[in-house]
Amino acid sequence: MSATIPTAAVLLIGDEILSGRTKDRNLGYIADYLAALGIDLKEARVVPDIEAEIVAAVNALRARYTYLFTTGGIGPTHDDITAESVAAAFDVPIDHNPKAVAILTAYFAEIGREANEARMRMARIPKGAVLIENPVSKAPGFQMANVFVMAGVPRIMQAMMDEIAPRLAKGVPMAVRNIEFRGGEGDVAKPLSQVQDRYPSVVIGSYPFQAPDGFATNLVLRSRDVAALDKALAEVQAIATDLVAEGKARGWS
Amino acid sequence: MSATIPTAAVLLIGDEILSGRTKDRNLGYIADYLAALGIDLKEARVVPDIEAEIVAAVNALRARYTYLFTTGGIGPTHDDITAESVAAAFDVPIDHNPKAVAILTAYFAEIGREANEARMRMARIPKGAVLIENPVSKAPGFQMANVFVMAGVPRIMQAMMDEIAPRLAKGVPMAVRNIEFRGGEGDVAKPLSQVQDRYPSVVIGSYPFQAPDGFATNLVLRSRDVAALDKALAEVQAIATDLVAEGKARGWS
Numbered sequence: 001m002s003a004t005i006p007t008a009a010v011l012l013i014g015d016e017i018l019s020g021r022t023k024d025r026n027l028g029y030i031a032d033y034l035a036a037l038g039i040d041l042k043e044a045r046v047v048p049d050i051e052a053e054i055v056a057a058v059n060a061l062r063a064r065y066t067y068l069f070t071t072g073g074i075g076p077t078h079d080d081i082t083a084e085s086v087a088a089a090f091d092v093p094i095d096h097n098p099k100a101v102a103i104l105t106a107y108f109a110e111i112g113r114e115a116n117e118a119r120m121r122m123a124r125i126p127k128g129a130v131l132i133e134n135p136v137s138k139a140p141g142f143q144m145a146n147v148f149v150m151a152g153v154p155r156i157m158q159a160m161m162d163e164i165a166p167r168l169a170k171g172v173p174m175a176v177r178n179i180e181f182r183g184g185e186g187d188v189a190k191p192l193s194q195v196q197d198r199y200p201s202v203v204i205g206s207y208p209f210q211a212p213d214g215f216a217t218n219l220v221l222r223s224r225d226v227a228a229l230d231k232a233l234a235e236v237q238a239i240a241t242d243l244v245a246e247g248k249a250r251g252w253s
Numbered sequence: 254m255s256a257t258i259p260t261a262a263v264l265l266i267g268d269e270i271l272s273g274r275t276k277d278r279n280l281g282y283i284a285d286y287l288a289a290l291g292i293d294l295k296e297a298r299v300v301p302d303i304e305a306e307i308v309a310a311v312n313a314l315r316a317r318y319t320y321l322f323t324t325g326g327i328g329p330t331h332d333d334i335t336a337e338s339v340a341a342a343f344d345v346p347i348d349h350n351p352k353a354v355a356i357l358t359a360y361f362a363e364i365g366r367e368a369n370e371a372r373m374r375m376a377r378i379p380k381g382a383v384l385i386e387n388p389v390s391k392a393p394g395f396q397m398a399n400v401f402v403m404a405g406v407p408r409i410m411q412a413m414m415d416e417i418a419p420r421l422a423k424g425v426p427m428a429v430r431n432i433e434f435r436g437g438e439g440d441v442a443k444p445l446s447q448v449q450d451r452y453p454s455v456v457i458g459s460y461p462f463q464a465p466d467g468f469a470t471n472l473v474l475r476s477r478d479v480a481a482l483d484k485a486l487a488e489v490q491a492i493a494t495d496l497v498a499e500g501k502a503r504g505w506s
Binding site for chain 2: 015016017020024031032044049077117153184190196205206
């Protein structure tokens with residue numbers, strides 16, 4: 001079944017994330033978005049605004065996964081080099097795209113902004129790419145083969161994901177179950193691993209958190225095989241209930 | 254000068270980030286922390302709980318940068334495989350570390366928790382590694398050569414960074430200046446790039462945001478050469494002031 005499930009990587013491009021200035025909110029959004037489409041996000045990377053770094057990451061990730069989604073670096077300023085870098089990664093020329101020029105020229109005329117050289121730089125698109133519409137501020141992203149190049153501004157990136165979604169092959173979404181266990185990971189670890197061994201088609205994760213009355217653990221089960229998932233869920237639920245009843249669940253780790 | 258500046262990468266380990274279940278807060282924290290120490294964070298990656306993926310990322314990043322910081326996967330449950338994976342990356346054995354065993358045994362006795370097999374799994378440390386103390390829940394992280402392996406729980410990771418800091422070579426922190434420009438990137442792009450060309454030792458970034466009265470742009474200048482930084486800052490400030498005065502600054506892009 002997994003052979004039929006599309007895979008994906010995310011590449012966040014920008015010095016501002018690595019410098020700490022900007023706290024990324026795009027990865028989590030894209031992760032949720034792809035999960036809902038049944039596309040498995042397998043890897044993410046963050047690279048600075050350096051062409052060689054962007055080229056290397058784009059080529060490594062586009063070769064390995066069904067799709068690559070990038071955010072950042074498509075604005076009008078000198079530090080926006082994503083389009084040129086993606087063109088270099090595909091070894092194709094980049095120039096002003098007539099459709100993008102038309103969109104931006106009309107938009108700037110409409111809102112009374114000068115269509116200056118810098119703004120029209122946002123119409124530079126690698127040869128062979130298909131535009132991704134930007135309903136927020138018009139400057140388009142683009143799709144080059146299996147690579148989707150989006151803005152870094154969350155509101156614009158989110159609108160672009162909606163434009164992209166119809167172009168994507170969909171998978172079977174993972175079904176997810178969560179049990180909030182009033183004990184520590186160390187209390188439940190052994191029986192939990194035994195359930196994991198019995199249900200290889202179910203991915204079982206354990207995530208401690210601080211509850212109002214002490215530390216507790218979220219037990220998360222994920223699978224595309226709902227029958228196996230609910231069997232595993234019942235077993236984990238029984239284990240958690242027994243541990244609490246026996247007073248063996250004692251909080252964090 | 255840059256030859257004397259330590260570099261770093263961050264590796265976030267865990268299915269929960271790629272599935273969207275957990276929204277990472279560690280990268281931004283570590284980025285800020287390293288910036289304050291004058292260590293340049295150059296790259297970040299997120300990989301799932303799969304040994305081959307962790308090994309490949311650890312070996313790629315530790316070879317390339319002065320330091321590698323990892324978060325996640327050092328708990329007691331079956332899905333915590335970071336310690337084993339780092340041992341595999343370095344091709345060294347992993348076993349119960351006597352100092353870690355002593356710390357955990359004493360702690361579990363003190364708080365009345367069973368030192369069961371799963372909990373004591375947290376004392377398994379690759380051969381040759383040095384422990385990183387965990388003042389929150391005692392289960393230690395470890396340093397293996399230039400790789401620092403930390404917990405994924407933010408509160409614990411943050412305490413571990415404080416334990417690690419004295420072991421790190423410090424660089425010259427980047428000085429940072431910010432100008433909030435009441436206009437769009439497209440208004441300032443051309444003169445800004447001319448300033449960038451005149452000051453190669455200053456990194457100038459442009460980040461649009463939505464202000465109460467419309468879109469605006471943060472112009473961020475970063476450098477280790479404070480004299481050049483403040484000269485460039487004065488030029489950018491003059492450009493921004495003139496554009497607003499001339500009514501040429503017109504918001505987003």
